[in-house]
Amino acid sequence: MRDTELYQTLLGLTTPWEVSGVAITQASAERPLGEVSVTVQWRADAALVCPACGRSGPRYDSRLRRWRHLNTMQWKTFIAAEVPRVNCPQCGVKQVRVAWAEDASRFTELFEAFAIQVLQAVRSKVQAQGLTELSWDQVDRIMERAVARGLARRSLEGLSYLGLDEKSFGKGHDYVSVLHDVVGRRVLDLVPERTREAADTLWAAIPEAQRQAVAAVAADMWQPYLEATRAAVPQAAIVHDKFHCAKELNKAVDLVRRREHRALKREGDETLSRTKYLWLKNPDNWTEHQRAHFRSLKLDSLKVGRAWAIKEAFADLWDYRYAASAKKFFDRWYFWATHSRLEPIIDAAKTLRRHLTGLLAYTKHRITNAVAETTNATIQLIKANARGYRNFTQYRIAILFHCGKLDLYPTGCDTMIVSPTHTKT
Numbered sequence: 001m002r003d004t005e006l007y008q009t010l011l012g013l014t015t016p017w018e019v020s021g022v023a024i025t026q027a028s029a030e031r032p033l034g035e036v037s038v039t040v041q042w043r044a045d046a047a048l049v050c051p052a053c054g055r056s057g058p059r060y061d062s063r064l065r066r067w068r069h070l071n072t073m074q075w076k077t078f079i080a081a082e083v084p085r086v087n088c089p090q091c092g093v094k095q096v097r098v099a100w101a102e103d104a105s106r107f108t109e110l111f112e113a114f115a116i117q118v119l120q121a122v123r124s125k126v127q128a129q130g131l132t133e134l135s136w137d138q139v140d141r142i143m144e145r146a147v148a149r150g151l152a153r154r155s156l157e158g159l160s161y162l163g164l165d166e167k168s169f170g171k172g173h174d175y176v177s178v179l180h181d182v183v184g185r186r187v188l189d190l191v192p193e194r195t196r197e198a199a200d201t202l203w204a205a206i207p208e209a210q211r212q213a214v215a216a217v218a219a220d221m222w223q224p225y226l227e228a229t230r231a232a233v234p235q236a237a238i239v240h241d242k243f244h245c246a247k248e249l250n251k252a253v254d255l256v257r258r259r260e261h262r263a264l265k266r267e268g269d270e271t272l273s274r275t276k277y278l279w280l281k282n283p284d285n286w287t288e289h290q291r292a293h294f295r296s297l298k299l300d301s302l303k304v305g306r307a308w309a310i311k312e313a314f315a316d317l318w319d320y321r322y323a324a325s326a327k328k329f330f331d332r333w334y335f336w337a338t339h340s341r342l343e344p345i346i347d348a349a350k351t352l353r354r355h356l357t358g359l360l361a362y363t364k365h366r367i368t369n370a371v372a373e374t375t376n377a378t379i380q381l382i383k384a385n386a387r388g389y390r391n392f393t394q395y396r397i398a399i400l401f402h403c404g405k406l407d408l409y410p411t412g413c414d415t416m417i418v419s420p421t422h423t424k425t
């Protein structure tokens with residue numbers, strides 16, 4: 001078998017494309033891997049077809065193009081072709097479509113699919129770059145194209161429970177706003193900042209018909225989010241979940257601790273030294289050491305001890321299944337909290353009461369904004385890998401790539417890709 005025939009078969013090319021030559025370049029100092037270059041041509045006797053309308057037309061000219069393909073053994077492999085341009089009577093001069101790559105790509109579809117699989121498996125751009133021998137920008141472009149494909153194919157039918165939340169981004173105190181599909185456990189989109197405009201932008205990206213179907217939205221008690229949500233999905237209940245409430249109450253407990261610690265220290269009392277996380281952490285997750293430390297503290301005589309007890313008691317609210325009994329519980333708790341003489345706790349209790357409708361909504365819509373574990377882990381990885389995400393655009397692409405549950409692969413690759421993460425059937 002001749003080398004051209006062999007490559008024709010390996011590439012699975014069919015007429016009018018045919019392999020006309022195969023050349024190799026040996027490895028060298030500046031090229032650690034040898035290269036195989038496969039030249040492909042459009043048969044001279046085959047009619048040219050306009051990619052836009054399907055009519056045939058005369059050849060206008062041709063352009064030499066080159067694509068990276070999957071390796072041949074350990075040799076980097078490229079396809080090169082003079083791609084003809086057809087002069088379509090209807091559409092003008094158009095480049096004919098090639099069978100192995102998307103229009104703007106410099107990689108074959110199979111190579112892109114391979115790179116996507118590597119990125120999904122290692123979840124690190126640096127590692128993926130090494131494994132695929134791509135440049136930084138090339139990895140970025142493959143991810144961008146994959147996400148663009150995924151978003152174009154994505155269905156938003158049947159959205160019912162959504163979550164609107166903030167995430168910190170980068171090293172400083174920059175925030176991004178994230179819209180989740182709670183049921184589908186996927187990130188729908190994210191935008192910079194946590195302003196009214198940011199939330200409006202997220203909502204505007206959901207088509208009106210899908211917005212009308214939303215039953216409830218888990219959201220922070222952040223006023224701009226609430227205003228945007230009420231305007232975009234007026235029929236939807238707003239639910240403040242336990243994580244948002246715990247955040248408010250933890251802030252209050254910590255403030256009580258800081259003030260009390262400062263006062264005690266002035267008298268040489270170090271009781272509250274190194275106790276910050278003891279008061280904030282879920283007791284179920286205490287270490288043996290923390291448990292012992294906690295037992296040694298005289299809770300009743302400490303302000304922070306009382307604040308902590310009020311915070312812990314609040315969590316019972318989430319067990320109620322009826323709004324009326326939840327409301328009764330809240331009223332009792334509220335009385336206790338507001339008579340605690342602990343100013344931060346009184347403030348937090350008042351904040352919670354202002355948002356009581358959203359707290360009670362949880363009895364009916366049991367949703368939270370806690371994104372799936374894998375999503376959180378991925379976001380942590382992405383944040384740790386800061387070098388790869390110098391700007392928001394790349395960060396957004398990475399989150400959608402890993403947490404958007406998008407169909408990322410080029411068309412035509414589905415029969416050739418075998419991957420546990422590839423959900424297409």
Ligand SMILES: [Zn+2]
Pocket residue numbers: 050051052053054055088089090091092
């Ligand atoms: Zn045409």
